[in-house]
Amino acid sequence: MRSELYRGMFLSVTDDKSNKVTDYSELITVGNNNEAILTKEGNVFAKGKDIYPRNPNEFINISSLIEDTNDRIIKDVVSGRYSIYLLTSNQNAYGIGDNYYGQIGFDSETLERTEKPILMMKNISKIFSGNSSDHVFLLNSNQELFGCGDNISSQLGLGKSRKEQRIQKLTKIQKIPKGKIIDIQCGYSHSIMLIEDENQNQNQNQNPKRKLYSCGYYEYNGLGRNEYTYEFTEFKSSLFENDDNILDFSVGKEHTLILTSNSKLIVFGDNEYGQLGTGNTKNQSIPIQIELPKLRFNENISNYHVSCGMIKSFLYSSHPSFSNLEEDLIKLFRRKEFLQYFI
Template sequence: MTLERCKLRRSIPILNDLDGYLYQDIKRVFVFGRDSDCVIFITRNDNVYSYGRNNCGCLGIGEGDELIVEPRKIQRLCGRKIVEFSAGRNHILARSKNGKIFACGSNEFGQLGIYGSESINIPIQIGALQNEHIIGIACGAFHSLALTKRGLLFGWGFNFWGQLGLGDNHNRFMPTLLQQLQRENIVEIACGQHHSVALSRSGHLFTWGHNAYGQLGIGERLNYRNIPTKVIDGDNFIIKQVTCGQNHVLAVSVDGQLLGFGSNYYGQLGTGSRRNEFAPVPLCSVIHH
């Protein structure tokens, strides 16, 4: 076993449940859940396995048991060259190399992108996007986003806080185009619990959804915003990468500056205080010399 794999097992205890032979065959691992209690991994021969917490059948193995204690194949995804997973509270999206999306788990709010509120325990392809080549996916707690090769952004699912960016607060059971961002040429997306972030090719950040902790970075103490809004002071820095925590955002600029905004109750912004930040604050340089 390589040093890197030993470190991986120590940092993610649930991986200790894997037998040695199967562990050595892993090509890529995805760990989800607040307690890192949901695991999906892909092997070198393109088989896909999952185990752990299985709320609403989100592990995609066709079983309804709440806890799967050993790896099971996700038969529907084996051999499909899956390259990305994203997980919400009780649902999971998978993206294949050829740009197709599969979904399973809870559909209570439409987060699977299909009609009906029944949970699904076997991944299904989202038919409404079958003519699009998807290059990115992101899940909030109960909503989903998909980014196309053309730079278009679709959203669906829970929308109480306007996290779909459609100008209203109605849930969507089918992928719906965010028309306001059509001309922005979006290249990267991310979701927090109830907010969403999009990065344009020009390096600008757009945010929408819940804002009680300042996680939209717009400098205003609004409870939410249901349309994409450019992050305050966005013209003063060009962003190349962005990611979300539950209620905060971190972004890296092209000159290597790390910026953050949103909830800071646990010190997750690294500012030296626990004060929430409603606008981006410089944190440190991440340039590697």
């Protein structure tokens, strides 16, 4: 699940000790019980009861808590449900917060929770988790994928032989689809992976073909099959045409939105709160196409993105003119009721 709100939002962060505005935010990410801001300077300010239980409403600079002072410049931050993950400029992955399922990569009996970032793995290029998930994936520079955390529904894609509820040590995912891993989004009990086919013959003006693969289980059968999927398996739908490609996708707790190059918005899964945008609250076990709203900034679909909270969804543009929406999001982010209404 994509837990980021908006890259490049102008949001100032004040250091309580110096009362100095640090800089503008590069990325905001939200979990079920945490919020984090990555600044342009490479600092991460975060809050949450599993991050700073003494004052869960106070933002603290968690990147400054990394023991290695040469590893405190952060280039990406990802929220899990009760944990936050940091990727440093040195390509090292750290975790902070809850570790009940081993989602920080350590035995939870010896490390139930941590209030400082703990080094999980080196030589990492990407971190994937979700704002309703207790599992995480780490991708290294050799395109090797590792996972840990909650696996009660086989959401780590480890196969039938690994049915443990908790995977408390980073474990290599042996069977992954061929191609380049572009993204992995994690729901509560499932994961969806976007793969780009690097070997497929393409015309000069065509983008490489992208496919979705899923594992785990949707309570509402949102993957179109009423069964557990123990390994990453290709997601297929008759709505995808031969000339259609996946531009973007996003995963909520139990719902999914997919945006395609043929201007299709495909949705499925839980719809109890109307998060699928179908105009009703009927759950969709089979993917359906819904009509795109009138595009606000321009008609180029490639400039648009979808983003899911736990029970809400957004369609937004990467166009730089964001003034009104930007202001609304900042106000929303600062509200105490933010988590209740957004996710």
